[in-house]
Amino acid sequence: MLLERFYDEDLAQASYFIGCQAKGEAIVVDARRDITEYLALAAKQGMRITAVTETHIHADYLSGTRELAAATGATTYVSGEGGADWQYGFEAERLMDKDSITLGNITVTARHTPGHTPEHLSFLITDGAYSSEPGYMLSGDFVFAGDLGRPDLLDEAAGGVDTRFAGASQLFKSLQEVFLQLPDHVQVYPGHGSGSACGKALGAVPSTTVGYERANAWWARYLNTNDEQGFTNELLENQPDAHAYFGRMKRQNRDGAAVMGPLQPLQELDAQQVRTMLEERSAVFVDTRDHQQVHAGTVAGALAIPGPDKLATFAGWGFDPERDERALIVFATGADQAEEMRNHLVRVGIDKVAGYISDLTDLPSYLPEQVHPRDLQNFEHSVLLDVRNRTEYNDGHIPGAKWLSASQALWKLDSLPTDGVIVSYCQSGKRNAVAASALRDAGYTVVELTGSYAGWQSELVSQ
Incomplete structure (x- = not known):
């Protein structure tokens, strides 16, 4: 059996290529839309990608499931669980709990593990040439190394109302009834790593085991004492800000991401x-x-x-x-x-x-306006805007600053004044540059705080 992990550092997202060398067939799980690496691996190994699937309706990236199926002729499988409100809107084979996909000696068994989303599936992988029992789990956004998939994204990004509590309860039961029923040796390959907004404390290691999480994960003590309320409280506390574009990803992935087909090389423009x-x-x-x-x-x-x-x-x-x-x-x-x-x-x-x-010399130039922290007090502005994460803001911010995450600013323009000057900052200036330029493009007058919050803190120390 071949199991290859493809990891996108940008979105902290993992997809998986699983192939049977004996039959030359492979399946890809949670593919991204730029599919050349999957095709290259299949060609290198002399395999055909005959199946594509995904663990759930993703919110953080646009799925490449349909793109890869169109390029290879592979059969598409998606979850049929979750009820009427969580059905995919495109044609594909539906997988229910304990349904299987067979590729030569390999069996891929779907397990319904709701909590992060109602339709979520995890996949147990059995290498029949070696064992009759599963040795691997592709856990998607169910179990991460050291953490769990957040159950509040439906509220934050998909228009839900208090679905987080039902999701937390589902997650508790999924751990009890599926994950903790597996042997300790089963290797767990999650759908995300450190830096993903799909959880709050994801580990940076590429995999873990059932036994290691059972013994060490923060949630294990609540399962051991059957304390669902304590589990829910800790799970929901201090989750990171959900990026506003997640709502668009949810809708497009549910309805079916557009198939791009082969792309022409980008042209250099003068x-x-x-x-x-x-x-x-x-x-x-x-x-x-x-x-x-x-x-x-x-x-x-x-x-x-x-x-x-x-x-x-x-x-x-x-x-x-x-x-x-x-x-x-x-x-x-x-x-x-x-x-x-x-x-x-x-x-x-x-x-x-x-x-x-590649050359900006002959293009119209612009110098983004900035204000130094020492001049901020006497600088006329309508609002001081902190675009860091909520937890950063809560840990300390410039007095009088309003909070609005950079990942949400473009979708919450109605919370900003339509006239006057906005002074904005993040921690070091990178996130703020993104938000400030987007707001300027939307018609707002934005001045960036030189050095952002770190610069303001340094100015306080120097005084």
Whole structure:
């Protein structure tokens, strides 16, 4: 049996390729939309991808299940659990609890593990050439290394009302009735790692075991004493901010992510082409450089979205393709980097990329306005905006600051004043550059606090 993990550092998301060497068949679980790596591995191993599936209706990225099925002719499987409100809206084979997919000697068995979402499945993998019992679990957003999938995303991102409490109860029962019934040796491969907003304390290791989590996870003591209320309280406390684009991901993944098909190489654009598209507002320029370089001078009207490392995450914060039909023009040092950036963008459903430019010399320039912390008190502004996470804000903020996470700002414009000046800050300036540029593009006047919160703290110390 071949089990290969593909990990996206940007979204802290894992997908899995499982293949039977004897029969040359493979399945991919929780694929992303840029599928070339799965195809390359299949070709290298002399395998055919005959099945694709996913653990649940994802919120943090746009699923590549349909993309990969279209490219390979593989059969698509999705969850049929969760009730009428949580059914997928596209044609696929439905998996119910204990249904199986067979690939040569390998059996993939679905287990219904609701809690993170009502329809959530985990997959037990049995290598029949070696054992008659499952040795591996692909746990999706059910069990992570050291943590559990948050049950409040339906409230935060999908318009639910107090679904978190029912989700927490479901999660408690899923642990009791499925996870803790497995032998200690079963290896667990989760759908996310450290940095994901799908939980609050995910471990950075790629896998764990049932026995290790049973002995060490924070939740184990509540299961041991059957304390569901204590479990619920700790589970729901201090969950990270849910990114606003998660709602769009949920809808698109439920209905079926658009199939892109083979993509043509991105074209390098010259300055005149870029100027024309910007003037016509058929495109928006994305400055992918570090925020400090952006602050030294960028293109007029640019969105500051640093990349490629976290381009998908930050682009999800700073651009909404459902409300904005403009294509993106990205700054890239060359064709390979531009393609890498497009791969990150399509993972969050930003598909319209007009091309790239590698020289900003002949484009209209703009210097983002900043105010130094020592001048803040006498600087006229309508609101001081803290765009860090809520937990950061609660741990300490500049007196008088209003909180609005950078990941939500573009979707909560009605909470901001329509006139006057907004002064914004994060911890170091990176997240703030994303939020500030998005708000400027939406018509607001935004001045960034030099050095952000760290700069303000340093100024206090120096006084």
